[in-house]
Amino acid sequence: MPNFELEEEYQDLVDTVRDFADEVIAPVSAKHDEEHSFPYEIVAQMGQMGLFGLPFPEEHGGMGGDYFALSLALEEIARVDQSCAITLEAGVSLGAMPVYRFGTDEQKAKWLPKLASGEALAGFGLTESEAGSDASGTRTTAKLENGEWVINGTKEFITNSGTDITQHVTVTAVTGTSEREDGSVKKEISTIIVPTDTEGFTAEPAYNKVGWNASDTHPLTLKNVRVPEENLLGVRGRGYANFLSILDEGRIAIAALATGAAQGCVDESVRYAKEREQFGRNIGSNQAIQFKIARMQTRAHTARLAYYKAASNMLAGKPFKTEAAIAKLVAGEAAMDNARDATQVFGGYGFMNEFLVSRHYRDSKILEVGEGTTEVQLMLIARELGL
Amino acid sequence: MSDAPAQLKVLVLVKYVPDAQFDRHLTGESPRLDRSDSILSELDEYAVEAALQLIEAHGGAKAGHEVTVLTMGPAAASNAVKKSLQMGATRGVHLNDDALAGSDAAATSLALAEAIRHEGGFDLVFTGMSSTDGETSLVPSQLAERLGLPQVTLVSEVSLDGGDIVARRDGDTETQYVRAPLPALVSVTDQFEEPRYPNFKGIIGAKKKKTTPLSLAELGLGADQVGAAGSWTEVASSEARPARTAGTVITDQGDAGVKLADFLADRKLL
Ligand SMILES: Cc1cc2nc3c(=O)[nH]c(=O)nc-3n(C[C@H](O)[C@H](O)[C@H](O)COP(=O)(O)OP(=O)(O)OC[C@H]3O[C@@H](n4cnc5c(N)ncnc54)[C@H](O)[C@@H]3O)c2cc1C
Ligand SMILES: Cc1cc2nc3c(=O)[nH]c(=O)nc-3n(C[C@H](O)[C@H](O)[C@H](O)COP(=O)(O)OP(=O)(O)OC[C@H]3O[C@@H](n4cnc5c(N)ncnc54)[C@H](O)[C@@H]3O)c2cc1C
Numbered sequence: 001m002p003n004f005e006l007e008e009e010y011q012d013l014v015d016t017v018r019d020f021a022d023e024v025i026a027p028v029s030a031k032h033d034e035e036h037s038f039p040y041e042i043v044a045q046m047g048q049m050g051l052f053g054l055p056f057p058e059e060h061g062g063m064g065g066d067y068f069a070l071s072l073a074l075e076e077i078a079r080v081d082q083s084c085a086i087t088l089e090a091g092v093s094l095g096a097m098p099v100y101r102f103g104t105d106e107q108k109a110k111w112l113p114k115l116a117s118g119e120a121l122a123g124f125g126l127t128e129s130e131a132g133s134d135a136s137g138t139r140t141t142a143k144l145e146n147g148e149w150v151i152n153g154t155k156e157f158i159t160n161s162g163t164d165i166t167q168h169v170t171v172t173a174v175t176g177t178s179e180r181e182d183g184s185v186k187k188e189i190s191t192i193i194v195p196t197d198t199e200g201f202t203a204e205p206a207y208n209k210v211g212w213n214a215s216d217t218h219p220l221t222l223k224n225v226r227v228p229e230e231n232l233l234g235v236r237g238r239g240y241a242n243f244l245s246i247l248d249e250g251r252i253a254i255a256a257l258a259t260g261a262a263q264g265c266v267d268e269s270v271r272y273a274k275e276r277e278q279f280g281r282n283i284g285s286n287q288a289i290q291f292k293i294a295r296m297q298t299r300a301h302t303a304r305l306a307y308y309k310a311a312s313n314m315l316a317g318k319p320f321k322t323e324a325a326i327a328k329l330v331a332g333e334a335a336m337d338n339a340r341d342a343t344q345v346f347g348g349y350g351f352m353n354e355f356l357v358s359r360h361y362r363d364s365k366i367l368e369v370g371e372g373t374t375e376v377q378l379m380l381i382a383r384e385l386g387l
Numbered sequence: 388m389s390d391a392p393a394q395l396k397v398l399v400l401v402k403y404v405p406d407a408q409f410d411r412h413l414t415g416e417s418p419r420l421d422r423s424d425s426i427l428s429e430l431d432e433y434a435v436e437a438a439l440q441l442i443e444a445h446g447g448a449k450a451g452h453e454v455t456v457l458t459m460g461p462a463a464a465s466n467a468v469k470k471s472l473q474m475g476a477t478r479g480v481h482l483n484d485d486a487l488a489g490s491d492a493a494a495t496s497l498a499l500a501e502a503i504r505h506e507g508g509f510d511l512v513f514t515g516m517s518s519t520d521g522e523t524s525l526v527p528s529q530l531a532e533r534l535g536l537p538q539v540t541l542v543s544e545v546s547l548d549g550g551d552i553v554a555r556r557d558g559d560t561e562t563q564y565v566r567a568p569l570p571a572l573v574s575v576t577d578q579f580e581e582p583r584y585p586n587f588k589g590i591i592g593a594k595k596k597k598t599t600p601l602s603l604a605e606l607g608l609g610a611d612q613v614g615a616a617g618s619w620t621e622v623a624s625s626e627a628r629p630a631r632t633a634g635t636v637i638t639d640q641g642d643a644g645v646k647l648a649d650f651l652a653d654r655k656l657l
Contacts, residue, residue, distance in 0.1 A: 012473065012590045020584050050586030063587040 032214035047118020071256035078260030083214035095122030102234030123161035142173035162203030211362035258331035265342035303331035389550035432582035473585035479598035486610035491618035496529035
């Protein structure tokens with residue numbers, strides 16, 4: 001049987017990141033949430049702690065850790081602040097990871113070090129108004145002209161795409177078409193690195209989101225954007241396939257983040273249930289509240305086991321697609337369900353924005369949507385079952 | 388003024404203390420604190436940070452500079468050493484002996500002074516401003532006395548100027564810069580820069596760093612010189628302090644300012 005004890009270095013990382021989250025992030029979370037401001041000072045400190053470099057080798061400015069280490073860190077941060085956690089998650093798995101996985105040595109040398117140190121961020125632009133769960137709807141085009149890609153199109157909901165420290169966005173674009181045997185048109189989708197200071201690239205004003213207020217999300221406009229041919233990331237025509245493999249890993253990280261959110265709801269509820277008195281006793285002495293919180297703890301625990309299992313398969317080099325989809329599904333729902341229950345435990349205070357549980361209530365919804373909706377996870381799991 | 392040492396050898400004294408986040412509780416009959424959830428004293432983290440910044444300003448470990456951390460305490464005190472090594476210290480020394488239990492500040496400083504002599508050759512000794520449990524703030528001065536070192540207390544900034552240490556002290560009415568020749572002892576306050584959090588490379592790296600165990604016998608000290616037997620003071624009695632009561636909440640009904648002023652005036656704070 002596998003042993004679910006964390007090795008010492010993982011446990012020490014958890015302890016360190018937990019201290020950091022409680023001491024440095026938590027005190028400023030409500031403020032950034034209310035002001036919808038990007039937490040540059042937190043990002044800088046997460047960078048100094050090496051969190052953005054966790055899964056990358058030292059030669060690329062990384063910490064020589066792995067994806068599980070990143071996941072553990074995300075869980076600890078998301079307990080108190082999902083915006084900071086998603087900034088880290090997207091910074092690593094959508095920003096830096098594509099360059100690390102698919103980049104040439106030159107591309108890695110050029111783009112990775114500042115991402116791994118957290119001095120810069122990058123985004124991944126896949127989603128478009130007509131291309132959500134189904135990326136074959138991609139309309140953005142890239143044409144090769146005199147050794148340059150000329151890119152035109154728009155993107156929606158791109159995380160980390162408009163901060164002062166965003167260095168580039170990797171965009172998916174149609175680079176050609178071919179005809180299938182049945183005569184239908186097949187789009188060739190490729191991924192191209194677009195530095196944010198390129199003429200014609202615009203991060204439009206940020207969205208007014210329900211949650212994740214301190215995370216940076218913008219629509220993008222690309223108008224006759226010209227970048228050198230060598231900015232093609234990975235093999236031409238493999239853009240979508242590459243992105244799917246990135247998403248598989250990313251789901252483990254998102255599941256870890258969602259587990260943290262679910263656990264944060266438990267921790268806050270336990271504390272409050274012991275403190276809050278009504279009818280002359282703690283509300284936690286009512287079995288109705290106890291059972292609610294016991295169920296919340298069960299969800300958080302199950303979510304954690306699910307992402308540990310997916311990560312363990314991944315690190316062992318075994319298939320992990322289904323496990324990652326299951327973890328993302330279970331953890332996303334655990335976060336949403338726990339946030340609903342936690343706000344109930346908090347009564348009217350749970351409806352006040354400055355409380356952590358209310359923030360989790362607003363923040364957790366996206367965990368059932370981003371990086372593949374719940375339905376998409378179910379499609380993946382069903383497909384693996386041969387359905 | 389002499390030149391700065393080519394290779395700085397810095398020692399930091401780190402104490403393990405109960406984690407302030409957990410309820411502190413007294414165990415058994417003796418007036419000693421339960422140390423099951425013990426961590427590196429937060430105030431000593433500033434001393435470690437000061438030592439690391441000082442060697443980093445001169446090229447760091449790569450240039451051959453060294454930060455050794457020394458703790459005295461039971462097996463669990465190794466956590467204080469571990470955390471310091473994760474932050475970037477070079478090596479650890481752990482003085483552990485059953486006979487040390489119950490040492491007061493005088494006995495503690497005797498044992499620590501002998502341990503420092505045993506390890507030998509330090510240019511600088513950093514300490515915290517106070518432990519977060521015993522809180523006597525006596526150990527640093529006693530150590531300086533026992534080792535015959537110049538001492539600069541309550542420091543918020545340090546640098547080297549040739550073979551001298553220059554340290555900043557912030558008082559209520561003035562800021563002083565105090566100079567002392569090496570070797571010297573410096574106690575660091577929480578006004579120093581915030582201590583770093585270890586990164587993952589540091590966490591992994593710490594596992595390969597060496598911690599030397601030390602016993603009393605190796606220091607040539609007898610059991611009667613330390614512990615309760617070697618202490619000059621004894622804790623005569625000790626009882627848990629009443630838990631802090633909930634604060635007073637003033638709800639603003641137009642008169643909150645007056646109520647607040649009355650509250651402060653009642654306590655002679657206005
Ligand atoms: C805050 C935030 C950050 C984001 N960050 C990024 C980013 O950095 N990069 C990026 O590229 N994208 C990003 N996205 C986009 C996100 O990945 C998409 O919103 C998501 O993939 C869903 O796409 P959609 O919104 O177009 O929904 P749609 O695909 O239109 O789905 C609508 C509904 O239909 C369901 N559905 C769709 N197809 C099926 C089917 N075949 N069977 C059953 N149900 C189905 C979906 O599950 C969903 O419930 C972000 C979104 C948000 C809100
Ligand atoms: C009979 C008796 C029993 C006691 N039993 C206990 C007990 O069980 N547990 C307990 O916590 N205290 C106990 N004490 C108090 C204990 O003696 C003091 O904690 C100890 O002498 C150090 O003093 P301090 O903590 O006030 O350090 P301070 O002088 O406030 O510390 C200043 C700095 O000195 C250094 N330093 C201090 N102690 C150490 C150390 N051990 N290792 C490395 N560096 C150090 C650190 O850099 C620290 O920041 C007992 C005292 C007596 C008299």
